[in-house]
Amino acid sequence: MNKPLTGKVALVTGGSRGLGAATVRLLAEQGADVAFTYVSSEERAQAVVGEVRGKGGEAVAFRSDQADMSGAPALIDDVVSHFGGLDILVNNAAISVSGTVDDPEADTTALDRMHATNYLGVIAVIRAASRVLRADGRIITVSSGLGSRVGLPGFADYSATKSGIERYTMGAARDLGPRGITANVVEAGLMESGMQPPDPETLKALVGSLSLQRMGHPDEIAAAIAFLASPAASYVTGAVLDAHGGYNA
Numbered sequence: 001m002n003k004p005l006t007g008k009v010a011l012v013t014g015g016s017r018g019l020g021a022a023t024v025r026l027l028a029e030q031g032a033d034v035a036f037t038y039v040s041s042e043e044r045a046q047a048v049v050g051e052v053r054g055k056g057g058e059a060v061a062f063r064s065d066q067a068d069m070s071g072a073p074a075l076i077d078d079v080v081s082h083f084g085g086l087d088i089l090v091n092n093a094a095i096s097v098s099g100t101v102d103d104p105e106a107d108t109t110a111l112d113r114m115h116a117t118n119y120l121g122v123i124a125v126i127r128a129a130s131r132v133l134r135a136d137g138r139i140i141t142v143s144s145g146l147g148s149r150v151g152l153p154g155f156a157d158y159s160a161t162k163s164g165i166e167r168y169t170m171g172a173a174r175d176l177g178p179r180g181i182t183a184n185v186v187e188a189g190l191m192e193s194g195m196q197p198p199d200p201e202t203l204k205a206l207v208g209s210l211s212l213q214r215m216g217h218p219d220e221i222a223a224a225i226a227f228l229a230s231p232a233a234s235y236v237t238g239a240v241l242d243a244h245g246g247y248n249a
């Protein structure tokens with residue numbers, strides 16, 4: 001297989017399952033040394049490490065709670081001590097909590113944790129990583145079709161976190177461009193694993209709103225991320241790559 005990422009070091013947040021795990025596997029197959037984070041799935045994380053190493057690649061898992069902004073500098077230090085540097089940051093870890101803005105029963109603790117994880121935590125990792133990213137580096141932020149428009153009730157908070165990190169990534173493209181570092185967004189869509197809307201009716205309505213009329217597979221999002229990480233995307237920065245089956249078409 002062509003290995004365009006040979007010699008590169010990548011960090012994928014939330015690599016223990018779902019889209020993050022698919023991204024860890026693909027970046028490692030393409031030659032990168034891959035560090036990834038998780039918060040609770042120790043066994044799954046070690047299984048992903050074993051799988052990558054079994055195929056001759058290199059991966060290492062770090063437990064790091066993204067909801068705690070103060071943990072980001074230590075995470076980046078750990079990656080740099082382990083692999084000697086950092087070239088590619090994939091901001092993937094996130095959670096989804098839904099509820100309408102006027103719901104008196106809203107679980108505000110869970111909603112606040114989502115804002116901390118999906119928004120403040122991503123900012124903390126970008127800040128820490130940007131201090132060490134090497135020239136020709138990459139920042140790739142995983143957002144959602146709901147980062148551009150909310151589209152359905154109950155997702156104001158989730159959508160706001162995704163919209164916020166999209167703008168922050170654009171700011172990183174501006175700030176880090178002079179150092180030869182690109183920063184882009186992949187808007188993922190409904191995937192066959194991981195986060196799902198809360199009820200089957202919402203899921204059906206969402207699938208019906210897509211041009212392709214089907215859910216996506218995590219490998220299809222990982223492929224979009226790998227493109228932005230590759231030398232082929234050297235002149236792409238400040239872009240949003242829609243990989244959500246035509247939600248906006």
Ligand SMILES: NC(=O)c1ccc[n+]([C@@H]2O[C@H](COP(=O)([O-])OP(=O)(O)OC[C@H]3O[C@@H](n4cnc5c(N)ncnc54)[C@H](OP(=O)(O)O)[C@@H]3O)[C@@H](O)[C@H]2O)c1
Nearest residue numbers: 014016018019038039040041066094144189190191194195
């Ligand atoms: N699935 C969808 O339909 C969909 C649609 C659009 C966009 N997206 C976006 O795609 C990305 C991945 O989604 P997914 O469906 O693959 O998610 P997932 O299967 O639920 O996996 C989430 C990953 O993030 C990690 N994580 C969660 N909270 C964390 C925290 N506080 N600190 C560190 N790691 C944490 C999890 O670790 P543990 O295993 O340890 O919990 C896991 O590795 C997210 O950014 C999501 O917003 C997903």
